[in-house]
Amino acid sequence: MTDLAFSKDAMKEYEWMLTRYPNKEAALLPTLRIAEREFENLDPAAMKYVADLMGLSPAKVLGVVTFYTHYRREGTGTYHLQVCSTLSCALRGSEDVCAHLSAKLGVGLGETTDDGLFTLSKVECLASCDTAPMLQCNDDYHEGLTLEDVDHLIDRLREEAKAGGAA
Amino acid sequence: MSFEPILTKYRHEKDSHTIDFYRGHGGYEQAKKAIHDWAPDDLIEEVKKSNLRGRGGAGFPTGVKWSFVPKQTDKPKYLAVNADESEPGTFKDRVIMETDPHLLLEGIMISCWAVGINTAYIYIRGEMVHGYNQLVSACKEAYAAGFLGKGIFGSDFELDVTVHRGAGAYICGEETGMLTSLEGERGQPKLKPPFPAIEGLFGCPTVVNNVETLANLPFILEKGADHFRSIGPEKSPGPKLFCVSGHVEKPGTYELPMGVNLLTLINEHCGGVWKGRKLKAVIPGGSSAHVLHADECDVNMDIESLAAGGSMLGSAGVIVMDETTDMVDALLNIMKFYHHESCGQCTPCREGTGWLEKIVHRLHQGRGRKEDLDVVFDVCDRMIGKTICVLADAAAFPAMSFIDKFRDEFLAKCTNSDRSTAQATSGAGGVNV
Ligand SMILES: Cc1cc2nc3c(=O)[nH]c(=O)nc-3n(C[C@H](O)[C@H](O)[C@H](O)COP(=O)(O)O)c2cc1C
Ligand code: SF4
Numbered sequence: 400m401t402d403l404a405f406s407k408d409a410m411k412e413y414e415w416m417l418t419r420y421p422n423k424e425a426a427l428l429p430t431l432r433i434a435e436r437e438f439e440n441l442d443p444a445a446m447k448y449v450a451d452l453m454g455l456s457p458a459k460v461l462g463v464v465t466f467y468t469h470y471r472r473e474g475t476g477t478y479h480l481q482v483c484s485t486l487s488c489a490l491r492g493s494e495d496v497c498a499h500l501s502a503k504l505g506v507g508l509g510e511t512t513d514d515g516l517f518t519l520s521k522v523e524c525l526a527s528c529d530t531a532p533m534l535q536c537n538d539d540y541h542e543g544l545t546l547e548d549v550d551h552l553i554d555r556l557r558e559e560a561k562a563g564g565a566a
Numbered sequence: 567m568s569f570e571p572i573l574t575k576y577r578h579e580k581d582s583h584t585i586d587f588y589r590g591h592g593g594y595e596q597a598k599k600a601i602h603d604w605a606p607d608d609l610i611e612e613v614k615k616s617n618l619r620g621r622g623g624a625g626f627p628t629g630v631k632w633s634f635v636p637k638q639t640d641k642p643k644y645l646a647v648n649a650d651e652s653e654p655g656t657f658k659d660r661v662i663m664e665t666d667p668h669l670l671l672e673g674i675m676i677s678c679w680a681v682g683i684n685t686a687y688i689y690i691r692g693e694m695v696h697g698y699n700q701l702v703s704a705c706k707e708a709y710a711a712g713f714l715g716k717g718i719f720g721s722d723f724e725l726d727v728t729v730h731r732g733a734g735a736y737i738c739g740e741e742t743g744m745l746t747s748l749e750g751e752r753g754q755p756k757l758k759p760p761f762p763a764i765e766g767l768f769g770c771p772t773v774v775n776n777v778e779t780l781a782n783l784p785f786i787l788e789k790g791a792d793h794f795r796s797i798g799p800e801k802s803p804g805p806k807l808f809c810v811s812g813h814v815e816k817p818g819t820y821e822l823p824m825g826v827n828l829l830t831l832i833n834e835h836c837g838g839v840w841k842g843r844k845l846k847a848v849i850p851g852g853s854s855a856h857v858l859h860a861d862e863c864d865v866n867m868d869i870e871s872l873a874a875g876g877s878m879l880g881s882a883g884v885i886v887m888d889e890t891t892d893m894v895d896a897l898l899n900i901m902k903f904y905h906h907e908s909c910g911q912c913t914p915c916r917e918g919t920g921w922l923e924k925i926v927h928r929l930h931q932g933r934g935r936k937e938d939l940d941v942v943f944d945v946c947d948r949m950i951g952k953t954i955c956v957l958a959d960a961a962a963f964p965a966m967s968f969i970d971k972f973r974d975e976f977l978a979k980c981t982n983s984d985r986s987t988a989q990a991t992s993g994a995g996g997v998n999v
Contacts, residue, residue: 487812
């Protein structure tokens with residue numbers, strides 16, 4: 400049923416990764432990172448692929464994936480907006496950033512816009528407390544945010560998506 | 567007296583992350599000296615003499631930790647660098663990894679030479695993509711220059727370093743949780759003993775050190791243990807990165823001698839409390855530390871002074887709160903964090919963090935009773951010292967100290983106290999607020 404497979408480059412990276420650890424299992428977290436990139440998110444088929452590739456049970460892979468919060472899961476929008484909400488950010492207005500995004504995008508926390516572009520989440524401390532309030536969008540940190548910055552970011556991402564290149 | 571930064575000296579300079587820049591500023595000379603001139607045992611003694619203490623939170627003497635690793639063993643030994651940096655209010659290791667990754671690599675080389683380790687992993691939290699990329703390219707540069715791999719500096723010393731990305735879990739900063747995660751598992755901590763130095767990664771002797779701890783090593787070798795010990799107080803000496811966030815004019819990472827006064831740090835270095843407001847409270851060592859009332863903030867920022875002052879240096883994440891801060895709201899934020907991050911193995915922690923969040927939430931809604939405050943202490947009593955790792959304690963400390971020191975604010979939220987100003991936001995009672 401699944402015809403997923405790593406590209407040649409990804410397979411090379413995977414094989415190199417295996418040489419860095421004394422056993423295969425230790426390469427699971429990095430391999431999931433490769434899978435996340437190759438398949439866009441870790442849906443059940445992607446997890447099954449990794450399990451088969453590494454000779455692990457799908458249950459083991461699911462158990463690991465669900466322990467962590469930072470893997471891209473099924474249904475995540477093109478842009479995952481993760482607003483840091485822990486104390487240092489909360490003291491400097493992260494609630495306003497969340498509320499503003501929620502109103503602007505018309506979604507609640509953990510929800511994805513109908514066009515599949517944005518998922519909005521609150522996350523715990525991202526080690527950027529000196530630039531509060533801040534958010535992570537996919538790989539990038541956006542720091543020292545004002546509500547205008549947030550507007551600009553969303554506009555820019557919408558344009559980027561229209562032009563066909565999500566970062 | 568002005569202090570010249572040592573660990574973050576080049577952070578604002580262009581290309582400070584590159585090997586050319588690093589070598590151009592004396593980089594890798596200390597690792598070379600270690601491998602050529604220092605017998606490993608003497609090097610461990612020198613680090614013991616420096617009294618460098620771990621910067622990850624627990625403050626354990628680094629040289630002493632290294633000396634616990636068995637000298638004669640058939641097993642491989644490992645270094646696991648703790649770059650998980652997830653304690654709320656902490657953002658110092660990130661500065662080193664993003665702006666001076668070779669400093670960390672040189673520290674890794676020195677510690678591995680001292681302990682006889684040929685394999686090191688840097689466990690960096692999954693969210694820090696930029697830091698990860700900087701470390702990966704620094705490793706590539708170091709391998710290409712022959713500083714990693716086989717035959718380092720013409721010796722027969724070999725060292726492999728792998729950068730390993732976590733995936734979002736505070737508990738993977740706890741050392742045994744980190745090692746479990748590195749083995750490809752759910753990152754659940756393990757009971758100690760056995761300590762990692764005896765039985766750690768893949769069941770083998772393992773040194774776990776924080777990024778900032780290791781970054782001190784080139785300086786210790788360059789200037790000697792005596793010079794290092796002359797900086798800051800005798801019992802916890804050296805340069806220190808303080809992370810200041812919250813209600814100050816200039817939040818940031820400040821490198822100062824250990825033992826700087828907290829009020830000096832806030833008022834002179836960080837431009838004071840923002841908007842001309844008054845200070846209300848400070849958490850001095852990451853959210854796991856006891857909160858300090860403004861009256862208690864004339865304290866020196868070192869391990870002993872803060873312990874004497876009823877809190878801890880922890881990760882040196884200094885969170886400043888001004889007079890307008892709602893302490894019930896602030897505590898609720900912290901309780902949510904620990905409840906979310908408990909790995910769930912131990913009943914007192916899994917259930918306790920949940921109850922703490924629920925009770926504080928109900929108070930926050932103006933629907934609590936004053937007996938709830940006693941229940942908080944009772945729950946904390948059942949958490950502290952009763953679990954596999956100290957996350958449970960870390961959740962209990964802020965709960966107890968916030969209520970202890972700002973009791974009136976909590977009482978004001980109770981429906982049945984004399985001080986009540988509570989107006990319940992909803993009529994319906996019940997536990998599931
Ligand atoms: C819940 C919890 C979270 C921790 N998080 C971190 C962390 O993010 N980074 C870190 O270096 N140490 C963290 N520690 C401390 C480590 O367990 C360990 O003491 C430290 O990495 C040892 O290195 P050091 O001796 O160089 O400080 C944490 C401890 C606990 C209990
Ligand atoms: S104390 Fe909490 S976080 Fe630590 S092992 Fe037990 S349940 Fe997990």
